[in-house]
Amino acid sequence: IEAEGGINSKGLDKVAFDYSTDNKFAYGTDGSVNVPHMDYTDFEFRYYSAHKEDLKRFLITLYSNGYKSYNTCGLHIHCKFNDMQKAKSFFSVKNVQSLFYKSYKEAFPKNRYQNRLDGQYSRADYERRAVMEQLTRNDKTNYRYRGINLNATNLYGTIEFRIMPYMNSAREAVGAINWLIKTTHVLLHNPELYEAEPETISLPI
Numbered sequence: 666i667e668a669e670g671g672i673n674s675k676g677l678d679k680v681a682f683d684y685s686t687d688n689k690f691a692y693g694t695d696g697s698v699n700v701p702h703m704d705y706t707d708f709e710f711r712y713y714s715a716h717k718e719d720l721k722r723f724l725i726t727l728y729s730n731g732y733k734s735y736n737t738c739g740l741h742i743h744c745k746f747n748d749m750q751k752a753k754s755f756f757s758v759k760n761v762q763s764l765f766y767k768s769y770k771e772a773f774p775k776n777r778y779q780n781r782l783d784g785q786y787s788r789a790d791y792e793r794r795a796v797m798e799q800l801t802r803n804d805k806t807n808y809r810y811r812g813i814n815l816n817a818t819n820l821y822g823t824i825e826f827r828i829m830p831y832m833n834s835a836r837e838a839v840g841a842i843n844w845l846i847k848t849t850h851v852l853l854h855n856p857e858l859y860e861a862e863p864e865t866i867s868l869p870i
Contacts, residue, residue, distance in 0.1 A: 743824070829841045
């Protein structure tokens with residue numbers, strides 16, 4: 666996960682101390698972030714783990730120490746699948762992306778979530794050129810600013826889901842991660858879903 670926002674000095678010291686020996690944790694500044702009234706207004710916190718409980722503990726630590734998400738940034742979730750080539754192929758298909766976004770719309774009716782569908786850095790429309798750029802570029806392309814970013818497969822060996830909005834709490838963030846895990850699992854294990862028009866079906870989750 667990548668969480669962008671602000672934090673005060675005391676909170677940063679506590680988070681950094683608690684994770685000082687954990688090589689899955691990193692943080693740094695991000696010039697696109699600006700949370701007012703915080704000692705550190707422009708931070709990005711990164712924590713990569715294959716275990717949901719690790720992510721949950723990290724998010725609880727982060728938010729309980731005063732972290733505040735930047736309201737124009739989302740929670741970026743990187744997923745690594747057992748068969749990355751299969752996942753990469755599936756999520757490059759228009760019907761798969763459309764079904765994913767349809768499920769997202771149904772699961773998260775709040776405006777904060779819905780607004781991400783046409784956000785500048787999380788667009789949900791399918792564009793063949795964007796997908797091809799994401800799949801073939803080994804450097805960062807501006808076409809990575811989509812709800813589903815396949816460019817990350819060449820950079821980090823993951824698929825990045827940028828569709829989630831900023832999170833107000835660790836509990837909300839964990840809920841978003843759980844939904845994403847369930848949804849991608851259903852998509853990858855039910856290939857017959859892709860043969861129908863996305864508007865006519867709903868995912869069984």
